[in-house]
Amino acid sequence: MRLGIFTSGRRDWNVERLREEALRRGWECHEFPLQGVVARLGERPRVTCLGRDLEEFDxxxxxxxxxxxxxxxxxxxxxxHRLENLGIRVVNPPSSIERCADKFYTNSLLEDAGLPVPPTVVTERREEARRAFEGYGEVVVKPLFGSLGAGMLRVKEGDLAYRLFSVLEYGRHVYYVQKFIPHGNWDLRILVIGERTLGMRRVGRDWKTNVSAGALPEPWEPDEESREMALRAAEVVGCEYAGVDLLVGEDGRKYVVEVNAIPGWKGMQSVRRENVASLLLDHLEGKG
Ligand SMILES: Nc1ncnc2c1ncn2[C@@H]1O[C@H](COP(=O)(O)OP(=O)(O)O)[C@@H](O)[C@H]1O
Ligand SMILES: [Mg+2]
Structure with a gap:
């Protein structure tokens, strides 16, 4: 098996685990920067990176x-997309990476599939954003393309909403205004790998429960409802593996807050006995 991984070039714990596991299996494993790709069309159509033909990879x-x-x-x-069109297996599929990068697009697909998402207004109209804030009372304002909890603000004060919406208007941003779901500073992360699900509870220092924001992972085994929600969410966006975040409101209602198409699993690994990288490679090899 010849595996290529698009990486940042910086040290990445997840990539290290994948490489370790791939080499243990006797696979070839090469790292590439996506921004280093050369695509040729016409006479000798090829896609190369660091002098290697990417079509040689399984x-x-x-x-x-x-x-x-x-x-x-x-x-x-x-x-x-081009690599996929040339018949190479790209994971996660590029279309799913695109869907998950965009919080509005992901959540609309989830909603259409009958999955519960937090009440949200997305608009370019400042007046409507203000109306949403007033209607919800307390909101989380998120960047449309964000991750790791970065750049999200919890707003309950009118003055702060006013200033924030002014800045967003000035920067020509889209307003993504979501009702704040009180949740006791913890949420549930389910890592979906094919049909398999691994769970953990993330206990935050505050309302942001991203491990990167300092939340601590705790062991948690997904119940049937959460498992079904996570599998369905990953399926709806087209991910082969995914990190699905579930928020549980004070009334016990569960919401899907997001689907990560490039999930890290360092936190998950710290509370699970299974080797996550190995499960992922099993799945990719078709043994999942
Ligand atoms: N509507 C909400 N109500 C309460 N907490 C939220 C809400 N949305 C997000 N959060 C908290 O913020 C974290 C990050 O939000 P998320 O939408 O997953 O963005 P990111 O892509 O940056 O991880 C969530 O894991 C959760 O703890
Ligand atoms: Mg998240």
């Missing part, structure tokens, strides 16, 4: 899509 795993200008981002995703 599997290309995307662990990093670097940020950039709109044009760079579109091209990076085009490259992944």
């Amino acid at each position: 599997l290309l795993l995307v662990r990093w899509v670097p940020k950039g200008s709109a044009e760079q981002l579109v091209f990076r995703m085009d490259v992944l």
Whole structure:
């Protein structure tokens, strides 16, 4: 098996675990920067990176899509689609990476599939954003394309909402205004790998329960309802493996808050006996 991994080039614990596990199985494993790709069309159509032909690989795993200008981002995703069109297995599929990068698009697909998502208003109209804030009382304002809990603000004060919406208007941002779900500073993360699910509870220092924001993982075995929700959420966005976040409101209602198409599992690994990288490679090898 010849495995290529698109990485950031920096040290990445998840990539290290994958490489370790791949080499243990006797696979070839190469790392590539997505921004280093050269795509040729016409005379000798090929897609290369660091001088290697990417079509030689059995599997290309995307662990990093670097940020950039709109044009760079579109091209990076085009490259992944091109590789898939050439018959190479790209994981997660590029279309699912695109869907999950966009919180509005993901949540609308989840909602259409009957999964509960927090009440949310997404708009370019400041007046409507203000109306949503007033209606919900307390909100989380999120960047449309965000991760690791970065750049999200919890707002319950009118003055803060006013200032924040002014800044967002000035920066020509889209308003993503979501009702704050009181949750006791913990949530549930389910790692879906094919049909398999692994769970943990994340206990935050405050309302943001991202492990990267300092939340502590605790062992938790998904109940049947949570498992079904996570499997369905991953399926709806088209991920082969995914990190699904569930918030549990004070009334016990569960909401899907997001689906990660490039989930890390360091926190999960710290509370599970199974080797997550090994489960992932089993799945990719078809033994999942
Ligand atoms: N509507 C909400 N109500 C309460 N807490 C929220 C809400 N949305 C997000 N959070 C908290 O913020 C964290 C990060 O939100 P999320 O939408 O998953 O963004 P990111 O992509 O940055 O992880 C969640 O894990 C949760 O703890
Ligand atoms: Mg999240």
